Each structure stands twice: as structure tokens, then as C-alpha cells.
Amino acid sequence: MKLTHYLVLASSLLYPSVSFADTLLSWKPVSPSFDQEFDWLKTTSGEWLKGDLITLYKEELEFDSKEFGIQVINISDVTELYTKGEQSIRLNDGTLLSGKLIIKDNKFSVAHNGFKQSYALSNLLSIASAEGIELGYWNAEVNFGTNFRRGNSEQSDYTISAEAQRRTASSRFRSYFISNFSQRKSLETGKKQDTTNDQRLTGSYDWFFSPKTFIRLADYEYFADEFGNIDNRHTFGIGIGYKLIDIRTFSWEVSAGPSYQTTDYISVESGQNDKETSAVINLGMTTQWTISKNIDFDVDYQIKVVSEDAGHYIHRFKTGIEIDLIGDFDLDLTFYLDRIEEPKKAGLVIPNKNDYRFVVSLSYKF
Template sequence: MNNTIATLIAIIVTFLLSFMFSTFSYAEDDRSEWQKPTPVFKQDFDWIKLTSDEWLKGDIISMYDEKLEFDSDELDMQTIDLEDIAELRSKEWQSIRMFDGTIDEGYLVIKDGQLSLVKNGVTTNYEFSNLLSIASSGKNERDLWDGYVNLGINLREGNTVQFDYTFSAGIQRRSSSSRFKVDYTSDYSSYEDQDTDASTVTADSERLTSSYDWFFNPKIYFRAADFEYMADDFLNIEYRVHYGIALGYHIVDTSSTSWDVNLGPSYQKTKFIDVGPDDSDSENSLGVTLGTDFTYEVTSDIDFDVSYNVQIIDEASGGNIHHFQTGLEIDLTNDFDLDLTFYADRTENPKEDSSGNTPEKNDYRLVVSLGYDF
């Protein structure tokens, strides 16, 4: 009896051990044959695969100087080095520019170090290493544009009645070979005398700038048009119009830092509000304009910007005219941000009015505003 039980136990143990080893062996074989799944690409997203085997879906914004701006569906805006991209697939036509000046467009695919454009059923291959820039195709005109609107308001009631506002807005169109920008700023301030109810304006100015840049290599660009319109009652300027061209150079252009300078000839026409009997109410001048723009990404949510330009013209038109702007842009949500901006303007030789009053040379203001990006 005991021998029978022992034999039965031995059979059961042998069976269990055999089952366990066969299961383990099957698992090992199954693991060795496992393959990574191929993602299903939905046509409403652009897709990129990183060299770490991670996939991101979202929207291609642009690529320049080997940096791709990608608006991830989950991670928001990302700047990715091209060397970290193993594969890319676009949902719509993209425009590319190569170092030799070639410009082409189509559905973009990057894989195994090869760049391909597919359009009308025809695939054209390019060397990935010769890629200069990527932008949305002209077929997707809306994707080429972005912009912003900022508004800062100060209201005071009680012992002092005061109303101040600063409004700014801008749009930009960026393609694989060019950039068009328009920016507008308006500043107004007034207060009301409690005894007389008389309202006094203490600031009233506006500035419109526009430029068109053509990029012909990663470092150098040609500013084919540089325009500025400015009006400021307290500088005795009814309007000032500036036209110019310039050559620009990217000193630094990385994922977190951008710094460029530009220099070129210009022409300026100024119309004054009030002048003395022996003075002309308008002046024209040829000159030279020097400008620089610097941007630094402090964190993923905070950007620091500095912009400065000086117009060197004759004394009758104002002499050297300086404009300086710097500040922080703090992301609040995907599209809204908080802006802290400091402005400084200086006119070396402001125009005296008919009463003998000369405007102050310097003008400063600090603005806190809420912005919306689109």
C-alpha cells in the first residue's frame, strides 16, 4: 500500500515538474519571437519616432537649423534635435528646402536616414543630411500662420480716476524659405481731475512694424522689407514712416536660445504736429538701422525676450532713435500666457513745438498683460 502511494506521488510530482518546465520553455520561446507592434497611423496626426523607440503624435510646426518644433498631442510644444528622430510621417503636405536651394513639397516621410516626398502618387527621395528647413506647404496655408494678442488694463476709481491700457497684437507667416511678420502696439493713459471733472491724456502712441525675411542659408538672411509706422502726441509726432532693407545673421540658434543681428540702409519721413514759425513741419532723412533680437527659454513655461534697434538719421529728423523692449512670457495654459514687458524709447533730438516746449528724450513703461496665442 505504502509503495503504491509513493509511486503515485512520484508520478504526480514528475507530471507537475514536466508541466512547469514545458510552460517556462514555451514562455521563453514566445518571448524570443515577440515583435514590437506597428503603430496604426491616423491621418489626423503627424507622427515622429524617436531613436529611443518612442512615438509621438501631434503637429509638425517647422524645422530650421536641425531643430524640429513639434506640437505633441499630449506633451504640448516640443523642440527636438533632428539627430534624435528615427522616423517621421506627415499627415499633410510639407514644404522642404535643401542646402543646394531646392524647394519641394508633398507628404513627408523620413526613415532610415532617407527623406521622401510623396505627391500625386510619385515618390521623390532626398538625402536627409542635406535638409535645411521644413514648413507647412502652401496647400495648408493656415498652418503657415501664427499670432498673438495681448491686453493690459489699469483702472482706478476713488480719489484718483485713471484709465490706462496697452494693446499689442502680431501675426507671422513662416515658410521653408521666408518669414513675414507684423506687430502692432498701442499705449494710452488718462486721468480725471476730481474737482473739475476734466480729463487729461498723459500717453497716446502707436507703433506698427512689419518685415519680410528671406533665408538663403542656415546663418544668413536678407530682410527684403523693413517697415515701421509710429505716432506719438507727446513726442510731437503726427506720424513717422520708416522704410529699409537689411542683411541679417544668426549668431546663436539652438533649441533654447536664439540671437540674431541685422544691419541695413533706411529712409525715414516724419510729420510733426506743431512746430515753430521758422521750422518745417516735416523732415526726410536717409539713415542706417541696426537691430538685434534675443530669445532664451528659461524653462518649458517661461521665455525671456530682448529686442533692440537704433535708427541713425540726421538731427532734424530726431538724430539717433532707440527702441528697446524686454520681458518674460509665462505660459498659463496651452494658449494663454502672462506677459511682463518693459519698453524704453529715446529720441536724441526731439522736435520743439511752437510754444518752445521740447518733449522729453526718454520714455519708459512697464506693462503687465494677458496674452492669447493662436
């Protein structure tokens, strides 16, 4: 075989290898062929997710991936976003927009009825679906805690709570319910005796007319405490609030407003009225702090200034730590304090001013 034949054979064997290596070195991922049934999101790592955009609030974007479920992604980690339908969008200056949303090159565009507006991504405050998918506005949590004591004493304690929130680009509805029940069994008689039995239900609706200022259009609280001598207490009010600090990991807001309160007592002294009504000045403060990816800390303090016959000052304080466990389950460590400055005497007995407890519970978010 001639030398030229060897050269041709060697080059034919070598050429495919060189071509394949060059292909590997120059290969780049191809952008997906967009299916308009889904929203599409690209992260800074180059990965694409398809699914449904749920919401954006405090720089955290919730995206329901078709493959991986709900993902919480910081807006700084999003390089591209394309929505299939219209979104309700709020800017930092309070402006409300509606339309299909595109995020690209650190900017976002809103398209509606053939018109397109573009803004710097730093102007984006919040996003909520404008397609009428009601469940996309809501998040909720249920919580259960219990304690059993056996031996020289026999006692059972239960705490059940639930909360729900509906959030859009310009409004917020919040509701909270908690019930505490304790029962002790006498070792001498064998009879069970209730030692705690109280319930509280709250609800409020806020409308944000600027990113930090909101009007509380409705504020309601129901409270009953058998051992606090309160058969039922209803408070109706309105108010105004302001976010002193509102960043991704920390928020602090205050609120104030007038209310009206009615209270029915279980028992009173002879000649005393078993029902009291009072005007109320309601002051509140809430703080939420994301300590780490898996630990949240919150404080909620409310004080009602009422007439002396209705209690004078009514305090409600709640603080605790929430620790992420597995999936949607969390461990909650919560301290509660309720105080009535002038409790109503039940016959000859004056209820204690302070009612406090520490609860360890398991919660589920959905």
C-alpha cells in the same frame, strides 16, 4: 489514481501559467497600421503620435497630434517620422528640397516624382508644409496689460499689443502692433485728461539665401505719439541681416539697411515746417534666449540715423521675460524705451527725449 495520472494533471495545470508568463516577458508593442490621412511620429520612448507635422525650426518640431493637440518635440527625441504629403525642406547648406519626408535610423529621406534622396539627420535645418495649408505657416500672440490707480489720484493705463509671424523653409514675415493709452482724472474738476496716447505698427519680410544670412526685402514702420508731437511717422526700407548665433536655446541676429522716412508733426514753431522727410540708416539687433522650458528672455533694439530736423537719432528698445502659465496663456514682464535725440518743439514746449515704461501683461498664443 495512478502516479502517471497525477503527473499529467499537474503538467496540464502548470503549462498555461508558464506559457502566459513567457508571453508577458516576450511581448513587444506592435507598430501601428499607418493611415495615410495622417503624419506619423515615433518618439525615443516608443510612443506613436498621429496627426499633422506643422514645422521644424531650431531643432524643435511642432506636431499637431489628433489626440493630444500641438506638441513641441526636440528632433533628437524623434526616432521615426512619416509624412502623408509633401514638405518644404531646407538643409544646412541652404539647399531647398520638396517631397514626402521619412526620418529613420538618424537619417532622413525625401521622395518626389519617383526619386528618393537620403541625408544624415544633422543636415536638416527646417521643415514647412508644402501642401498649401496656410495656417500651418503662422503663429500669433495677443497681449493685454492694464493698471488702475485710485485714492489721492485716479489714473488708468492700458497696453494692447499683437504680433504675428509666417515662417517657411526660406522666408519669414513678421508684424507687430502696440498701443499705449493712459488717462488721469482731476480730483478738483472731475474732468479726465489723456496723459499717454501712442501707436506703433511694424512689418518686415525676410528671404534666407543661406541658413544664417537673409535679405530684408521689405521693412515698414508706422508711429504716432500725441504727447511726443508726432501726428504720424512712416518709414520704408530694405536691408540685410545675419544670424551671429542660432542654436536651439539662443539666437542673436543683426541687420542693417537704408530707409526713407516722412514725419508729420502736430504743432511746430511759427515759420517751421510741420513735415520732415529724411534718408535713414537703420541698424537693428534681436536676441532670444530660452532660459528654461517655461521662461523666455528677449531683447529687441533698433536705431535710426536720420537728419537733425527729423530727430538725428531715433532709438527703440524692448526687453522682457515671458513666463508660461496655463495652456496657451503667458505672463509677460516687459520694459520699453523710446528715445528721440532731437525732438521737435511743439510751440514753446520741447517734448522729453525719453519715453519709457514697464508693463505687466497677460498674453495668449495661437
